[in-house]
Amino acid sequence: MTHTAVIAGVGPGLGASLARKFVDEGCQVGLFARSDDYLEELSADLGDDAVAVPTDVTDPAQVEAGFEAVRDAFGPVDVLVNHASGGSWSGLRDISLEEFERAWRTSAYGALLCSREAVDDMLAGDGGTVVFTGATSAVRGRGGAIGFSAAKFAVRGMAESMARELGPEGIHVAHVVIDGGIATPSVRESQPDRDEDEFLDPDAIADSYWHLVEQDRSAWTLELDLRPHVEEF
Structure with missing residues (x-):
């Protein structure tokens, strides 16, 4: 079965690996991110089964337009990966209100906007x-x-x-806990002395x-926990 997927939050690490995997498995994929230069490069590399859709997932109008662009290119969406994440590495006394809200908007509010668009297609x-x-x-x-934790x-x-709301409607909702660092190009460059086995392979x-x-x-999975095999837990 050919799937139409949206990956919301695509960068050169796990987002790119997800895009390649889904295309390799026969999917047609919409790539969402704010960085249009990188999206165009990745889309060109993936070929006709991927479309770059520069999108700020915290903007309702841009999300709506982004899904319309994917539908125009490939049809209704039946797979969504909410991958966008707002980094916020400050503690209670140092974080600004703007930083806290930005982290929430990117991770949670953006996922809400994308999910509402995708689920309408899935229910239909x-x-x-x-x-x-x-x-x-x-x-x-x-x-x-x-901010990041919240x-x-x-x-x-x-x-x-x-998952509770949509499972009976035939929509599988899953949460993946990435319990460890991912071996993205930037991480490898910044931490060259660390053993590769200490990281998760994005592919x-x-x-x-x-x-x-x-x-x-x-037999649907609700939560999947992934970690490198040398990590202590």
Whole structure:
């Protein structure tokens, strides 16, 4: 079955790996991000089954237009990956109100906007899959990162609520806890002395996301926890 997927929040790390994996599996993919130069480059590399849609996921009008662009190119959406994340690495006494709100808007509010658009398509069709990218901070608040932790806790709650609401309608909602650092190009460059085994391989993570899309309705995963094998927990 050919899927039409939207990956909301595409960068040169896991977002790019997800896009490549989904295209390799026969999907047609809409790529959302604010960085249009990178999106165009990635889209050209992926070929005719990917379309770059520069989109600020915190802007309702841009999200609506972005989904319309994907529908025009490939048809109704039946897979959504809410991958956009707002980094906020300040503690309670140092964080600005603007920084806190930006983290929440990117991770949670943006996911709400994208989910509403995608779910309308899924309900009108034969169901679909919504995957949220979470983090360690979604289950254990990180000291000195109150904005990021609050946003990721919100995302996890959204996923659980949506799974209960939409599961009976044939929509699989899953939350992925990325419990460790991802070996993105920037991380490899900034931490060259660290062992590769200490990081999660973004291509391997993408394989797990695809497994969620392919799962039989009789045995859906709500939460998937991924970590490098050398990590202590």
